[in-house]
Amino acid sequence: MDAQQIAQVRRFNRVVTQRVGALEDSYLARGRPLGQARLLFEIGPEGAELRGLRDRLRLDSGYLSRLLRALEEQGLVAMEASGDDARGRRVALTPAGLAEHAAYESGSQDFAATLLAALAPAERERLVKAMAEVEALLEASVVTIAFERPDTADAIACLSAYFAELDRRFQGGFDPGAPVERLAEGLAADGHFLMARREGRPIGCVALVPLDEATGEIKRLWIDASARGAGLSRRLMERMEDKARALSLTRLVLDTNRTLAEAQALYRRLGYQQIGRYNDNPYADHFFEKRLA
Template structure:
């Protein structure tokens, strides 16, 4: 049996056992799609744009699902007072009750599935599902070129700077937010952000060092996403962007405290070189890789 066969068999088995095929998911009177959307709106509400990004739904289908929930008196959809171009979704009082009922029924269903298993079986399932969830999410992240001062980029870079501050022996003082942003835009550069469920989980950029060389900068992967191959995928995409921009060589620098990154660069074919710049006071190790 191939891996594709295994994934397909798991999909068939799991969707049947959790009731995804039922017209009334968990006996709520609503199918799975509408129930999941109700759960994602949640007690705090959400923007339509965020729901579309988080659930990766077609705009037309999302609109139809929201219309159904609104017709059932479960949600209100109104323009955002702070930005009339955005629409906000909130649960009505009836929707709040439906949300709590859905949450409770989902909890009971999960407990029922686990009930026949021994403690050892539950531990195995916990580990297996955690690994499967991480790898499936890693395979389906959205990796896009964005403006380096966009909200997604700022969020990712904020996490990146915070981690450097924790890991560098003497801490880390980030550059001003917009410093160097122009270099990470076309025509000489690009900035990438990976998102999952609408949230940034990785980022990195490439900028011009000279006519034939692109420098990879600000590469970061969220700690709980490491080990899933996302860093290597991001690095390959940055190299592709560097080629697209006309660079024949990629270089980068890093700090010795970032041991996982150094190991990844080595696996990706980078070799250590003499310092090519003294601009970064935190740089201790320098690498290069031909791109042609």
């Protein structure tokens, strides 16, 4: 990355934190300490477990407790017992708290609207588009990618999400042929499993299964809907190719269904070439291979 890019990022950081950060805070504060305001906002109309609040806002448990006491005295929140674990507790907004929350919501909306109102419609659209792009790529930049065991709860959640999506998208649905757990165990025995996480939560995966001395098969490429469009699948695939090279494989193959157009486009962009059928997978319509340098 070059100096110009770094300079642009810094300029962006400066402008945005000034223009957005400070102002948003002032809209959010509403004459209340910012800590209390943020907490009230984070609790939200559905209420929340204290545990989660501590994690999301990175608060010391003593501090959180005190903030809650303050909001409680103002009649804005009420504490409740948590469902399954009697140690944990929940907070919910009282009617007064809900009203305050709504005021925050509309303040934040007003702020966004003010920002947009200063622009002509065409520029407005450009701004919104560019913001979406920045947001998606910033999210992508905090994604971590690592090889993991495919039989952990998180990995199985990924595989299940993948199968569920295939079931939705294939005409006639999709049946993996065996329980997810069994397939995961199989992968653990003879494959490699790469997982992408954002803030700890799994958002994507891909598997590699050696077929013979020289050939590996790419399987189970899945990206959560919230993480698409930021080049994550490419990052996963490239990382897996590195692995294949490290395993001395010289050829990767994969199959795919005709409804997965964006996947096919990705494979082509990555240098995969269409080949003839190499397995009897009834769901597969297209077959690809790539020679590894």
